[in-house]
Amino acid sequence: MHLKVARWNPKHRMRAVDTFLARPAFDRKAEEIAAALLDDIRKRGELAVLAAAARIDGVTLRPGELRVSAAEVDAAERALSAETRDRIREARDRVADFARRSMRPDWSFETPGGGRLGEVFHPIRRVGVYVPGGTAPLASTVVMTATLAQVAGVPEIVACTPCAKNKAVRPEILYAMKVCGVSEIYRLGGIQAIGLMAYGTKRVEPVLKIVGPGNAYVTAAKRQVYGRVALDLVAGPSECAVLADDSADPAWVAADLLAQAEHGSGHERALLATDSAALADAVAAEIGKQLPTLSRRQMVQRVLSAGGVLLTESETLEDAMELVNLFAPEHLELAVRDPEKWIPKATAAGAVFAGHFTPESAGDFAAGPSHVLPTGGAARMFDGLTVESFRHRTSVVRYAESDLRDALPVITRFADVEGLDAHRRAATIRFGKEAAAAAAADDFPDDDDPDPAADA
DSSP states (O other): OOOOEEEOOTTSOOHHHHHHHOOOSSOHHHHHHHHHHHHHHHHHTHHHHHHHIIIIIOOOOOGGGSBOOHHHHHHHHHHSOHHHHHHHHHHHHHHHHHHHHHOOOOEEEEOTTSOEEEEEEEEOSEEEEEOOOSSSOOHHHHHHHHHHHHHHTOSEEEEEEOOOTTSOOOHHHHHHHHHTTOOEEEEOOHHHHHHHHHHOOSSSOOOSEEEOOOOHHHHHHHHHHBTTBEEOOOOOSOEEEEEEOTTSOHHHHHHHHHHHHTTOSSOOEEEEEESOHHHHHHHHHHHHHHGGGOTTHHHHHHHHHTTOEEEEEOSSHHHHHHHHHHHOOSEEEEESSOHHHHTTTOOSOSEEEESTTOOHHHHHHTSSSOSOOOOTTGGGTOOOOOGGGGEEEEEEEEOOHHHHHHHHHHHHHHHHHTTOHHHHHHHHTTTHHHHHHHHHTTOOOOTTSOOGGGGO
């Protein structure tokens, strides 16, 4: 299959580009199915969860089989090679190091009156991690989610992941969960997993926040439990854009584009935006060469046939970057001579991979930042998953008497504007009637004046 190269000009709309960019974040059918199943889980609890697993996944589970036992986790560890265990731990350590460096410390500063203002951070007590397990055993997603919760100090990390028809969970996933501090593991996927974590059952306590990517049904379910639990972001089919000039190697670029299509749902998106017609043509040829060599070529072909890979050539690299920002990709590679110049220009991307030796797959498995990133254009307004996603912030205000005295005119004026007499009194009562009258006139005494409270 030889892909055509589209000539893109920001001043003129193109049907091929518009079709490529038009990727709905939500699936209406999935929303309807999720609503019905979640309602059933909310009403019937565990019975509904088990029935959904049997009906949708073809897995008949008894109540006591939902949770993966410690013995199964230990057996999974023994089943893996030392090399696999070492690399999972190394990936976890890389992600943990980045997370620790990015954590915001508690902070405060002294007010003019001698009080303090600041913020303190606490780990969320119980979080749920969803780990997809459809077409590939995504042990990396465990690392890129649970590790952040572990570093944040979350005491209870619950994970759900689909099992095979024989009820087994891939050993790589189980071992990664052990290394990354998961405290409860449930062999459950799809909408029913989100319902289990959000609503809980007699055996399972509900979580406070759910994170992790998933298919359209998982995304729909997450959206509908928002408010009962907190969420991370909208993370759907994988996306990548490559901004490239003529310094890029076409074989490398083609490999990076094909890596996105390898997930194979048919909804993935991969974009080449370049100012070099020769490079675009060479990349098209390389895709044709590399495709037959891939073990998942049928899945890749599904994405190619659906128009999920778009090669474009523009008059300038600035025009190409404009297209990238319109796309707002989950991942953006800067395969250009001077990537540092273009990083500030990438205003809508989940993550940026700068330079010829930074393939997006490095971010998937090893670099450090989480690979759970916004998709479907959501990179315009959502951030990727970070260690802060597993902590909640509390602001702290400690006023000294002189701080409150200084702020009293502001407090009383806003209370008057909004008609909130009790709010006014809660501040003025601390200084007596004379202070209240002065505040009403916006003429409260300065710090050097006698304390009106002394005369009250």
